Amino acid sequence: MNYEPVIGLETHVQLLTRCKIFCSCPTSFGEQPNKNTCPVCLGLPGALPVLNGKVLELAIKAGLAIDCQIAERLRFNRKNYFYPDLPKGYQISQFKHPICFGGFIDIVLPSGSKRICITRAHLEEDAGKLLHEGIPDGSYVDFNRAGVPLLEVVTEPDLRSSSEAYQYLTMLKAVMRYAGVSNCNMEEGSLRCDANVSIRPSGSEKLGTRAEIKNLNSFRAVQKAIEYEIKRQTELLDTGKTVAQETRLWNESRQVTIAMRSKEEAHDYRYFPEPDLVPFTVSREEVERIRKMLPELPRDLSDRFQKQYGLTAYDAGVLVQEQRLAHFFEEAVKCGTQPKSASNWIQSELLGILNERKLSIEKSPVSAKDLAELIALIEKGTISGKIGKEVLPRMVDEQKTARQIIESSGLTQITDEAAIGKVALKAIQANPKSVEAFKSGKETALGYLVGQVMKETQGRANPQLVNKILKEKLEQTI
Numbered sequence: 309m310n311y312e313p314v315i316g317l318e319t320h321v322q323l324l325t326r327c328k329i330f331c332s333c334p335t336s337f338g339e340q341p342n343k344n345t346c347p348v349c350l351g352l353p354g355a356l357p358v359l360n361g362k363v364l365e366l367a368i369k370a371g372l373a374i375d376c377q378i379a380e381r382l383r384f385n386r387k388n389y390f391y392p393d394l395p396k397g398y399q400i401s402q403f404k405h406p407i408c409f410g411g412f413i414d415i416v417l418p419s420g421s422k423r424i425c426i427t428r429a430h431l432e433e434d435a436g437k438l439l440h441e442g443i444p445d446g447s448y449v450d451f452n453r454a455g456v457p458l459l460e461v462v463t464e465p466d467l468r469s470s471s472e473a474y475q476y477l478t479m480l481k482a483v484m485r486y487a488g489v490s491n492c493n494m495e496e497g498s499l500r501c502d503a504n505v506s507i508r509p510s511g512s513e514k515l516g517t518r519a520e521i522k523n524l525n526s527f528r529a530v531q532k533a534i535e536y537e538i539k540r541q542t543e544l545l546d547t548g549k550t551v552a553q554e555t556r557l558w559n560e561s562r563q564v565t566i567a568m569r570s571k572e573e574a575h576d577y578r579y580f581p582e583p584d585l586v587p588f589t590v591s592r593e594e595v596e597r598i599r600k601m602l603p604e605l606p607r608d609l610s611d612r613f614q615k616q617y618g619l620t621a622y623d624a625g626v627l628v629q630e631q632r633l634a635h636f637f638e639e640a641v642k643c644g645t646q647p648k649s650a651s652n653w654i655q656s657e658l659l660g661i662l663n664e665r666k667l668s669i670e671k672s673p674v675s676a677k678d679l680a681e682l683i684a685l686i687e688k689g690t691i692s693g694k695i696g697k698e699v700l701p702r703m704v705d706e707q708k709t710a711r712q713i714i715e716s717s718g719l720t721q722i723t724d725e726a727a728i729g730k731v732a733l734k735a736i737q738a739n740p741k742s743v744e745a746f747k748s749g750k751e752t753a754l755g756y757l758v759g760q761v762m763k764e765t766q767g768r769a770n771p772q773l774v775n776k777i778l779k780e781k782l783e784q785t786i
């Protein structure tokens with residue numbers, strides 16, 4: 309039987325505020341345990357929550373950035389459950405009335421673009437963190453995270469593969485970062501994702517039973533867990549068994565999902581309106597004021613790069629993933645580089661070099677202007693493209709401009725025909741076999757001789773001239 313995977317993602321995005329959602333404790337990461345706490349976020353009796361206005365602004369901004377509608381009336385609910393990292397015994401969340409609903413994110417696939425619908429995005433407070441590792445006498449709890457503002461973005465079950473899920477997360481992260489609502493740093497837990505996975509017979513409209521997978525700590529883990537889950541469920545159905553609706557945990561070291569608990573239902577949480585926070589209206593003027601604060605978003609930027617600079621959807625898509633990368637590209641173009649070469653040099657050379665050195669584009673020692681100068685030197689023929697590729701990593705490591713490196717290392721391209729002629733003659737004399745082969749019609753023999761001349765000149769000879777001169781000399785000897 310052929311099955312179609314169906315995937316829906318629930319992603320927690322930590323909003324970039326200085327203070328927590330219902331108190332003025334700082335949200336700073338990596339502090340001493342329980343330093344960022346007060347009676348409100350510790351859930352002490354009688355302490356009253358007050359909504360942080362900045363949280364509201366960022367949530368609306370995030371919602372608008374993914375084309376959501378913004379609710380007119382806002383209210384919070386209590387989601388009741390017991391857990392040692394939840395001191396109040398309930399989490400303040402939103403249930404039937406999320407702040408944002410009905411949006412979408414377009415992802416770029418090899419087959420074209422695909423729209424992933426966003427069901428809703430709601431506000432909630434984070435819980436604390438239990439620490440078990442390396443503690444012999446029990447477990448510790450750190451409430452620094454309790455009350456940190458989260459926006460949970462929930463998709464329709466529109467995704468069909470692990471790579472679509474990966475593209476969706478990449479795009480969600482890009483949009484949230486552009487909008488300035490979250491840094492989406494997975495290592496620090498400011499982006500967390502649960503994956504709902506089911507399969508159904510190909511062609512069927514009815515959704516299969518889903519498993520919800522938690523504990524996914526990287527985009528790669530999301531992909532791997534989805535792939536594992538599809539395989540596990542396929543094997544179950546193929547052997548006449550059924551998939552249980554349950555929550556499963558991804559085990560990174562074993563690369564498997566493990567059953568954690570059978571699925572809880574909404575009524576288990578006994579949601580009810582939060583009595584300490586009154587419902588209120590979000591004015592449309594406020595929504596429009598916030599909409600005006602949004603920058604050019606990745607989708608618009610990608611469209612513009614394709615129209616204005618003739619880039620392919622793929623190239624534009626890569627460049628707009630990071631706002632700084634997009635700006636870097638545009639700056640290089642403004643310095644006179646052809647858009648296609650700027651895009652190629654950034655994507656196939658610079659990003660690789662920075663990656664190896666664990667540098668982000670904003671920390672790049674090579675500026676857009678420096679890169680533009682390097683490309684111009686190649687296009688003018690001062691150095692060959694091959695030398696250019698060797699100069700770029702040196703620019704990064706030595707923090708010098710291309711011109712400085714070329715001058716101090718004598719790397720300028722040899723375009724002197726007489727000089728190239730001498731080396732070409734030497735190559736011809738040293739390789740009689742290749743000369744024979746060329747004479748008997750084997751064009752590829754020329755390539756070998758060109759290689760010898762390039763080697764002799766340490767890659768500095770102009771390859772077109774080498775080709776031309778070698779051909780002339782070989783033809784003279786025929």
Ligand code: ADP
Nearest residue numbers: 314315316317463464465504505506515516518
């Ligand atoms: P809950 O809050 O209990 O997890 P939701 O209805 O909010 O339930 O759905 C959570 C996520 O699960 C959504 O992203 C939704 O698209 C996805 N989902 C729902 N049903 C399925 C299914 N049968 N297969 C895959 N994903 C599903």
Ligand code: MG
Nearest residue numbers: 318502504520
């Ligand atoms: Mg869920």
Ligand code: ZN
Nearest residue numbers: 331333346349
């Ligand atoms: Zn507090």
